[in-house]
Amino acid sequence: MRLREIRDKLDARVIVGEDRLDLDVSTAFGADLMSDVLAFARSGCLLITGLSNPQAVRTAYALDIKAILVCRGKSISDKFIEIARELNIPVLWTRLIMFEVCGRLYQEGLIGCIRQASEIEDKQIA
Amino acid sequence: MPSEKFLEGIYYVQGRDFVDAGVVSSDIKRALKEKGIPESVIRRVAVITFEAEVNIISYADQGTIQLFVEPGAVTVEAVDIGQGIPDIELALQEGYSTADDSIREMGFGAGMGLANIRKYSDVFTLTSEPGNGTHLTSVVKLDGK
Ligand SMILES: Nc1ncnc2c1ncn2[C@@H]1O[C@H](COP(=O)(O)OP(=O)(O)O)[C@@H](O)[C@H]1O
Ligand SMILES: [Mg+2]
Numbered sequence: 001m002r003l004r005e006i007r008d009k010l011d012a013r014v015i016v017g018e019d020r021l022d023l024d025v026s027t028a029f030g031a032d033l034m035s036d037v038l039a040f041a042r043s044g045c046l047l048i049t050g051l052s053n054p055q056a057v058r059t060a061y062a063l064d065i066k067a068i069l070v071c072r073g074k075s076i077s078d079k080f081i082e083i084a085r086e087l088n089i090p091v092l093w094t095r096l097i098m099f100e101v102c103g104r105l106y107q108e109g110l111i112g113c114i115r116q117a118s119e120i121e122d123k124q125i126a
Numbered sequence: 127m128p129s130e131k132f133l134e135g136i137y138y139v140q141g142r143d144f145v146d147a148g149v150v151s152s153d154i155k156r157a158l159k160e161k162g163i164p165e166s167v168i169r170r171v172a173v174i175t176f177e178a179e180v181n182i183i184s185y186a187d188q189g190t191i192q193l194f195v196e197p198g199a200v201t202v203e204a205v206d207i208g209q210g211i212p213d214i215e216l217a218l219q220e221g222y223s224t225a226d227d228s229i230r231e232m233g234f235g236a237g238m239g240l241a242n243i244r245k246y247s248d249v250f251t252l253t254s255e256p257g258n259g260t261h262l263t264s265v266v267k268l269d270g271k
Contacts, residue, residue, distance in 0.1 A: 033233055033234075033238075034232070034233030034234055035177070035233070035234050035235075035236050035238035035239055035242060036236070037233075038173045038177060038238075039238055039241075039242045043165075053231070053232060053233065054145070055147055055148050055232050056233065058147070058148030058149070058151060058152050058176070059176065059233070061148075061155065061172075062148070062152070062155060062172035062173055062175075062176050063169055063172070063173070064165065064169060079145075087152065123245065123246055123270065124166055125166065125169040125173070125246075
């Protein structure tokens with residue numbers, strides 16, 4: 001699913017990466033806890049989170065996560081935007097709650113980057 | 127041939143400096159990319175460093191993270207001066223945490239950090255002297271799991 005379509009499905013605003021809306025993602029991971037993202041998310045996914053501080057961007061960078069979607073209308077600081085630009089990670093923003101975001105995207109064919117936590121015991125962050 | 131361990135960089139981490147949490151992890155990731163280390167190894171090292179960095183910021187006064195690169199492995203050594211860990215086995219348990227709200231607001235403090243570091247390490251050692259500080263070593267092998 002292209003970022004452009006994700007934006008449209010979620011009435012989202014593009015905060016960073018207006019020029020990268022053709023970027024394609026097929027998997028996602030949703031969490032507010034960055035330790036869980038670091039433990040379970042896979043590279044190349046879309047990160048759906050209600051955490052809108054710079055650590056979310058740095059976590060995404062650590063894992064080669066393709067893009068970040070901030071949900072629940074959380075306010076995004078200038079610092080967040082600055083770091084996302086610097087690390088070249090597109091950021092979308094929506095007022096929708098996480099459940100609504102996940103439901104809509106799943107309906108469009110997006111799937112979880114893992115299905116259950118044990119899948120990543122092999123240490124690979126694919 | 128004996129393998130040599132080269133010091134690639136030393137990064138300073140200031141306790142309670144929450145704003146910059148993750149900066150060292152990002153810097154180390156960039157440094158390893160320039161060296162042409164495989165991406166899957168870099169991701170593991172980035173995660174390990176991130177959690178180690180957040181722990182120094184959260185629980186210690188100050189510390190350093192050293193990065194070593196040798197032909198077959200990347201080693202991260204996080205050393206800090208601070209309160210230390212009285213019970214290492216307990217600290218390693220998933221879910222055990224003494225974090226306060228300032229740490230939770232950052233998206234950390236759920237007691238997963240040390241467990242994550244161990245999970246992504248091929249070799250993992252953690253020692254601590256309560257009242258003095260903590261020493262964590264993590265090795266990620268290039269041909270690792
Ligand atoms: N460098 C450190 N110095 C002192 N205590 C630490 C350090 N790292 C971890 N700890 C202790 O171990 C606990 C577990 O750490 P961790 O697994 O990273 O989870 P969390 O940071 O989410 O609490 C912490 O809550 C803290 O009490
Ligand atoms: Mg921690």
